[in-house]
Amino acid sequence: MCLFLCFPYFKILSIVSFPYYFHLRNGYNILWQLRIILQRFRIRRSSKSVINSMLRDPSQIPDGVLANQVYQCIVNDCCYGPLVDCIKHAIGHEHEILLRDLLLEKNLSFLDEDQLRAKGYDKTPDFILQVPVAVEGHIIHWIESKASFGDECSHHAYLHDQFWSYWNRFGPGLVIYWYGFIQELDCNRERGILLKASFPTDIVTLCHSIA
Numbered sequence: 001m002c003l004f005l006c007f008p009y010f011k012i013l014s015i016v017s018f019p020y021y022f023h024l025r026n027g028y029n030i031l032w033q034l035r036i037i038l039q040r041f042r043i044r045r046s047s048k049s050v051i052n053s054m055l056r057d058p059s060q061i062p063d064g065v066l067a068n069q070v071y072q073c074i075v076n077d078c079c080y081g082p083l084v085d086c087i088k089h090a091i092g093h094e095h096e097i098l099l100r101d102l103l104l105e106k107n108l109s110f111l112d113e114d115q116l117r118a119k120g121y122d123k124t125p126d127f128i129l130q131v132p133v134a135v136e137g138h139i140i141h142w143i144e145s146k147a148s149f150g151d152e153c154s155h156h157a158y159l160h161d162q163f164w165s166y167w168n169r170f171g172p173g174l175v176i177y178w179y180g181f182i183q184e185l186d187c188n189r190e191r192g193i194l195l196k197a198s199f200p201t202d203i204v205t206l207c208h209s210i211a
Contacts, residue, residue: 031055031080034070056082088147095147095178096126102199103127103143125166125173134204135174138194142166142173150181150195159193167192174200 038051038061054060055074061067074081103110109130116124125142132141144166148154158175166173172192176199186195 031074031077034073038070092145092147096145099126099143099145099176099199106203108133108203108205121169123162123165123169125162125170128170131206132171135194135196135200136202138189138192139172140174140194141171144173144175146175146177147179148177149179150175150177150185152182152185155181155185159188163193 034055035051038054055070058067058071058074061070074083077084100112110127111119111130113124113126116128125144127143127145129141129143132139134140144163146158163173163175172194174194174196176196178197180197181195188194
């Protein structure tokens with residue numbers, strides 16, 4: 001439980017109604033609610049960037065009690081917030097390194113995201129294969145690593161924001177959900193987006209298959 005609930009900040013109680021705390025107690029997005037509290041408590045005129053900066057570093061909040069309780073909320077929030085973002089980023093980076101090592105192990109030539117951005121691409125997958133391969137009979141030009149479980153909500157968001165853009169620019173590709181995915185979501189194979197839960201073992205190159 002967030003410590004903010006154990007030690008309610010009484011100055012805020014005069015601003016925010018009781019039902020607000022009831023919602024917070026029932027697991028609503030704590031970070032989003034903290035943002036509202038900061039906007040209402042003496043910081044109404046602060047810009048979004050200032051509020052975000054305070055959430056990243058609560059010591060910037062003028063009121064010490066509020067700063068401490070916001071900090072404790074962030075530390076104890078297991079779903080959102082700067083600390084969770086850092087953990088997600090670290091896990092994602094770890095799996096990108098794993099994918100890079102597997103590509104090198106299979107002697108597959110590729111360009112990574114940094115190399116592609118240096119060439120002027122603004123939206124890129126993690127790896128572009130310089131020589132396309134085939135996986136389960138499907139041609140693959142790019143591979144995207146996702147260190148998460150592919151649920152319906154997140155996958156459809158990725159399709160809209162990332163995968164179809166990659167497909168438009170680079171052709172068909174492969175998405176690896178390292179923590180699995182809902183099998184029914186793998187329904188765009190014929191359109192050019194293949195889903196896997198691990199690095200494929202049946203890669204076919206122009207010359208031979210890689211086992």
